Structures are given as C-alpha cells and as structure tokens.
Amino acid sequence: MIRAVNLKKIYKMGEIEVPALRGVSLDIPDGDYVAIEGPSGSGKSTLLNMIGCLDRPTSGNVFIDDVDTSKLNDTELAKIRREKIGFIFQMFNLIPTLNALENVSLPMMFYGSSRGKRAKRAEELLKIVGLADRANHKPSELSGGEQQRVAIARALANDPPVIFGDEPTGNLDTESGKGIMNFLEKLNKKGETLIIVTHDPEIAARAHRSIRMRDGTLKA
Amino acid sequence: MFYDSLLLAYRNIRERKFRSFLTLLGIAVGIAAIISLIAVGYGMQYSITEELIGMADIISVMPGRQIIPGMGGYAETITERDIEDIERIAGVEDVGPWMYGTAQVEYRKERTPVTIISGDTQDLEEMYATYAEFEDGRWIYEGDHRGCTIGYSVAHEYFDEDIGINDRLIINGEKFVVVGVLEKAGMMASADLDPNIFLTIRAAQEVLGTKDIYMLTVRISDIDRADDIGEEIEETLDQNHNMDDFAQAMTMSSMIEQIGTVFLILQAVLVGIASIALIVGSIGIMNSMLMSVMERTHEIGIMKAIGATNSNIILLFLTEAGMISLVGGILGCILGTITATLVSIGVSFYIGMEMPAIITPEVMIGSLSVAILVGVISGLYPARRAAKMSPVEAVRYG
Numbered sequence: 001m002i003r004a005v006n007l008k009k010i011y012k013m014g015e016i017e018v019p020a021l022r023g024v025s026l027d028i029p030d031g032d033y034v035a036i037e038g039p040s041g042s043g044k045s046t047l048l049n050m051i052g053c054l055d056r057p058t059s060g061n062v063f064i065d066d067v068d069t070s071k072l073n074d075t076e077l078a079k080i081r082r083e084k085i086g087f088i089f090q091m092f093n094l095i096p097t098l099n100a101l102e103n104v105s106l107p108m109m110f111y112g113s114s115r116g117k118r119a120k121r122a123e124e125l126l127k128i129v130g131l132a133d134r135a136n137h138k139p140s141e142l143s144g145g146e147q148q149r150v151a152i153a154r155a156l157a158n159d160p161p162v163i164f165g166d167e168p169t170g171n172l173d174t175e176s177g178k179g180i181m182n183f184l185e186k187l188n189k190k191g192e193t194l195i196i197v198t199h200d201p202e203i204a205a206r207a208h209r210s211i212r213m214r215d216g217t218l219k220a
Numbered sequence: 221m222f223y224d225s226l227l228l229a230y231r232n233i234r235e236r237k238f239r240s241f242l243t244l245l246g247i248a249v250g251i252a253a254i255i256s257l258i259a260v261g262y263g264m265q266y267s268i269t270e271e272l273i274g275m276a277d278i279i280s281v282m283p284g285r286q287i288i289p290g291m292g293g294y295a296e297t298i299t300e301r302d303i304e305d306i307e308r309i310a311g312v313e314d315v316g317p318w319m320y321g322t323a324q325v326e327y328r329k330e331r332t333p334v335t336i337i338s339g340d341t342q343d344l345e346e347m348y349a350t351y352a353e354f355e356d357g358r359w360i361y362e363g364d365h366r367g368c369t370i371g372y373s374v375a376h377e378y379f380d381e382d383i384g385i386n387d388r389l390i391i392n393g394e395k396f397v398v399v400g401v402l403e404k405a406g407m408m409a410s411a412d413l414d415p416n417i418f419l420t421i422r423a424a425q426e427v428l429g430t431k432d433i434y435m436l437t438v439r440i441s442d443i444d445r446a447d448d449i450g451e452e453i454e455e456t457l458d459q460n461h462n463m464d465d466f467a468q469a470m471t472m473s474s475m476i477e478q479i480g481t482v483f484l485i486l487q488a489v490l491v492g493i494a495s496i497a498l499i500v501g502s503i504g505i506m507n508s509m510l511m512s513v514m515e516r517t518h519e520i521g522i523m524k525a526i527g528a529t530n531s532n533i534i535l536l537f538l539t540e541a542g543m544i545s546l547v548g549g550i551l552g553c554i555l556g557t558i559t560a561t562l563v564s565i566g567v568s569f570y571i572g573m574e575m576p577a578i579i580t581p582e583v584m585i586g587s588l589s590v591a592i593l594v595g596v597i598s599g600l601y602p603a604r605r606a607a608k609m610s611p612v613e614a615v616r617y618g
C-alpha cells in the first residue's frame with residue numbers, strides 16, 4: 001500500500017526554482033497496476049522517484065505500508081528500497097563491470113544474504129527472465145532487451161512487493177518491449193504491485209488504471 | 221559484505237589498471253623512502269656503536285679547555301707525573317700518551333709542513349687496524365726511533381717525487397727512514413691517516429721539542445667500572461694541576477649515549493623528510509579516489525537505488541583505497557629494502573667500514589600500517605561524498 005499526500009518537489013537551479021510537483025496525492029493499493037502518463041516534463045519521473053523512495057519531496061508525505069518515509073533516516077530509507085521496492089529504469093542502469101549474474105546478486109548482497117543463497121537465487125531469476133545462458137555476460141555483451149530483463153531480475157532479487165518502472169520499454173524496439181511488459185504483467189497477476197511510467201497508450205490501456213499528469217499535478 | 225567489497229574493489233582497481241598503479245606507486249615511493257631512510261639511519265648508528273663498543277675498555281683523557289686571555293689554548297698539559305698517577309688507579313691496565321704537532325719535513329731538498337701523530341706503537345696499530353691497509357711496509361715498532369710510517373697523501377701528494385719505503389726524510393732537522401706507506405684510507409679515517417706522519421713518542425718528543433701530551437688513552441680491565449674509573453682519573457688530574465676542571469675523561473659508554481641522541485635527532489629529520497613523500501602519496505590517493513567517485517557517481521546512484529546504504533558505499537570505496545595502499549605499502553617495503561641494501565653497500569664501500577641496512581619487523585609493520593591508514597583516511601572524504609548523494613541525483617549523472 002502506497003499513499004502520497006500533497007507531494008511537492010521544487011528543484012532549485014541557482015536562483016531559479018523549478019516546481020516539478022505542485023501537490024500530488026494518490027493511493028495505490030497492493031496488487032494494483034498503475035500507468036502514469038503525461039507530456040514530457042510534466043513530472044512523471046519526479047513523482048515515481050518520490051513514491052519509490054529514490055528522492056525526498058520538498059514537502060508532503062509518502063507512506064509505504066503506513067510508514068511515513070519522511071521520518072526515516074537515510075539508512076532506514078535504504079532498507080525500504082532494498083526490501084519493498086524494485087526499480088526498473090529506462091536506461092537499464094546495470095553496473096558495467098559486473099556480469100549479469102553479479103548484477104542480479106547485488107541487491108541481495110546489500111541485503112546481507114549468504115553468497116550461496118545469492119548465487120542460487122540469481123540463477124533462478126535469470127532462468128525466469130530467460131537468460132540462464134547469459135549469466136557470465138557483461139551488460140555491454142547483451143542486447144537492450146536482454147539488459148532490461150537482467151534489470152528486471154535484479155529488481156526482483158529481494159522479492160519486493162512493488163515494482164516501479166520509469167519507461168521500462170522506452171529504449172527497446174516494439175517486439176522486446178512487448179516481451180518485457182508481458183513478463184511484468186504476469187508478475188502483477190501473481191500479486192505484484194506494478195507502477196509504470198509510459199508514453200505508450202497500449203500499455204496504459206492494459207493497466208488497471210491510468211494516471212495523467214500535467215504541469216506537476218494530476219489531471220482528473 | 222566485506223569479502224564482497226574486496227571483490228568489487230578488486231574489479232574496479234583492475235578496470236583502471238594504469239591509474240591505480242600510479243596511485244599505488246605514490247604510496248610505495250613514500251613508504252620506500254621511510255623504510256630506506258630508517259634502515260640506513262639504524263645501520264649507521266649500529267656500525268658506529270659497534271665500533272665504540274669494540275673500544276669500550278678505553279677511556280680517553282684530555283685536558284679541559286682553558287682560555288688564556290688573548291690567546292686560545294691550554295694553560296697546562298698532561299705530564300709524565302699524571303701518567304704515573306693514573307697508572308696507580310685500581311682497574312687501570314695501561315696508559316697510552318698521544319702527541320700531535322706540526323713539523324717541517326724535507327724530502328729531496330723540498331720542504332713542507334706536515335702533521336705528526338705519535339702514540340705507543342701498539343695503540344697506533346690498534347686504533348687504525350680496521351682502516352689502514354699498507355701500500356708497502358708496516359707500522360713503526362716501539363724501538364723504531366728513527367723510523368716513520370707515512371700516510372698516502374704524504375707519500376704521493378705533498379712532494380713532487382713519490383716517497384716509498386727506505387726513503388729518507390728530514391723532520392725538523394732529524395733524519396728518519398720510512399718503514400711503511402699506508403694506502404688511501406676510506407672516508408671515515410681519511411683525515412686521521414692520509415696527511416700524517418706517525419712517529420714513536422720518543423721521536424716525537426725530540427722532533428717537536430716538547431714533552432707535552434695532547435691526550436691519553438687509558439685501557440681498563442673492568443668495563444663495568446668505566447664511569448667510576450673515569451671520575452677517579454678526572455679527580456687525580458684536577459688535584460695534580462690544582463684546577464677544578466682540568467681534565468675530561470670520556471668513557472665509550474658516554475660517547476655512545478651522546479651519539480644515540482644525535483641519531484635520534486637525525487632519525488626524526490629523516491622521517492620528517494620521508495613523511496613529505498608520504499603526504500604527496502596520500503594526496504595522490506585522495507585525488508585518485510575523488511576521480512573514481514566522480515566516474516562512478518552513476519554507479520553509486522544505481523547501487524543506492526537498489527538498496528545500498530551510505531555505509532555500504534563508504535565500505536566499498538574505503539576497501540578500494542585500503543587495497544591500493546596495502547599493495548602500495550608492500551611494494552614500498554620491497555623497494556625500500558632494496559634501496560636501503562644498495563645504499564648500505566655503496567656507503568660501506570665509500571667509507572671503508574661495514575654499514576649494514578637494518579630493517580626491523582617493527583619498521584615494516586609500522587610502515588604498512590601507516591600506508592593503510594594514510595590510504596583509508598585519504599579515501600574517507602571522497603567515499604563520504606559519494607555516499608551522501610541522493611540516488612536520483614547520482615543516477616541522473618552521466
């Protein structure tokens with residue numbers, strides 16, 4: 001359960017203040033599948049980063065399972081990111097020096113799982129996303145679709161209840177994009193909460209509901 | 221997590237081989253400087269102390285300096301009576317007088333002033349045993365009242381024609397035969413040997429026209445009583461000359477102590493110099509870590525986004541800094557040992573005296589700890605900076 005109350009985010013660029021969120025409130029119950037749409041610059045990524053605990057709002061509160069994250073320190077926030085949230089980026093954002101298996105293991109390392117457990121789980125996850133045979137490949141040796149599948153496996157590593165995706169198919173061709181979305185929707189059917197920023201009307205149409213943004217506010 | 225940090229740090233170091241190597245070299249040079257300077261310093265102290273301990277049964281006695289108004293010099297010198305009195309002190313085995321002076325020396329019609337050194341011939345031989353090799357001939361014997369041993373410079377530099385054994389010299393009007401020519405001495409003993417002519421005491425008294433004794437070397441039978449005997453000698457001479465501070469008796473242990481303090485200061489200076497090298501090295505580490513943090517800002521963001529805490533990130537970077545400085549430190553120890561050994565071989569050869577490079581485990585362990593400490597401390601600032609960034613900010617970077 002995620003709840004945002006009157007979220008505001010103002011970026012300061014020297015003297016100029018850029019209001020990216022102007023007071024956004026929303027509730028996302030467990031198991032939901034939400035698409036966030038809107039024109040470029042309307043604040044979609046900013047909103048996702050706030051409710052995904054990647055950044056702190058200028059004002060307003062984010063509750064994750066009824067915990068007010070504005071009251072948490074950096075370490076506690078890191079624990080939320082580690083245990084409750086899986087984040088998928090448009091640019092995949094894998095660590096280039098690590099191979100697929102190690103990238104998937106990384107969140108479990110920060111979690112403190114044993115090496116044996118980690119390797120087993122990472123292999124399992126790579127098998128689930130269909131990349132069992134690419135475990136030892138570096139990101140640079142993988143296609144875009146494959147990299148994004150590794151990123152999904154990584155997001156699932158600590159078995160978080162919520163997956164956030166900021167245009168997860170934005171950098172992929174239509175075919176691989178569909179594959180990725182099918183996979184994510186399958187997870188949602190098993191109970192995973194799915195929150196996806198997208199420009200693709202097809203994806204928005206398949207979501208349980210769609211949130212439209214404009215100029216830092218929600219459009220009814 | 222720690223073991224994983226090691227692995228990740230290793231990956232990152234390998235990824236930036238050349239730069240890591242340069243950083244590591246900075247630390248290594250600093251540590252090598254410290255190790256080699258300390259090793260050479262210890263070596264010098266050791267060899268000089270050894271030398272003095274070898275003479276621990278000797279007390280040297282000199283008249284204290286008495287300033288006569290208008291002139292520098294000694295009001296009175298040690299006399300025959302002083303020698304007799306010292307010989308009567310319990311524990312004294314033998315008293316050797318030493319005389320110094322300058323004399324006109326003539327060789328094949330050419331004249332020049334030369335320093336005369338004179339002592340019991342056995343004392344001469346013992347005093348210079350480690351430094352003096354003979355080009356030809358031998359030391360003068362006690363009965364050689366017309367014989368002399370000459371230093372290398374006297375034989376080959378002071379006169380147009382070289383002097384060899386059996387050549388004749390006229391020293392202040394007295395005729396002498398050369399019985400030995402010394403080889404050029406090493407740096408340590410060069411001034412004591414090369415420019416001098418050595419005569420027996422009897423010959424020196426004649427040549428210099430005086431019985432004034434410059435210094436005594438007193439051989440004692442019980443080293444443990446050296447200080448007591450030294451005091452007794454001073455008292456005896458002060459009494460003889462009716463003066464408060466006429467004589468100064470120097471035992472080797474008091475000399476060793478004095479030299480010890482000098483070396484302590486020397487060590488401090490050397491370590492100070494080496495520390496500068498180390499500071500430069502640590503600036504290198506800090507710089508390298510800052511660059512590494514900048515380059516990896518994006519990665520740091522990713523790691524934080526997937527749940528890394530600030531301390532996880534700090535640990536990663538500190539491990540990297542620690543690893544670089546540990547390897548740098550080890551390399552420094554090796555380089556330092558090699559340098560110290562080469563220097564000691566060079567110096568031993570140059571001064572003609574055994575001077576080992578002394579590298580104690582304490583110095584090794586100390587230097588390694590310093591290297592790691594320096595590395596970790598210089599890595600701390602960049603690491604903390606990296607850790608504090610918000611994940612989004614960091615991910616957006618690059």
Ligand SMILES: Nc1ncnc2c1ncn2[C@@H]1O[C@H](COP(=O)(O)OP(=O)(O)OP(=O)(O)O)[C@@H](O)[C@H]1O
Pocket residue numbers: 011012013018019020038039040041042043044045046047616
């Ligand atoms: N770190 C930042 N510093 C300054 N301004 C920012 C920052 N991040 C976002 N903004 C500004 O905030 C506004 C919202 O940005 P945001 O990235 O949320 O838009 P978006 O809806 O995700 O757009 P897009 O569809 O192009 O990704 C934009 O005007 C953007 O320029």
Ligand SMILES: [Mg+2]
Pocket residue numbers: 044045046166
């Ligand atoms: Mg965006």
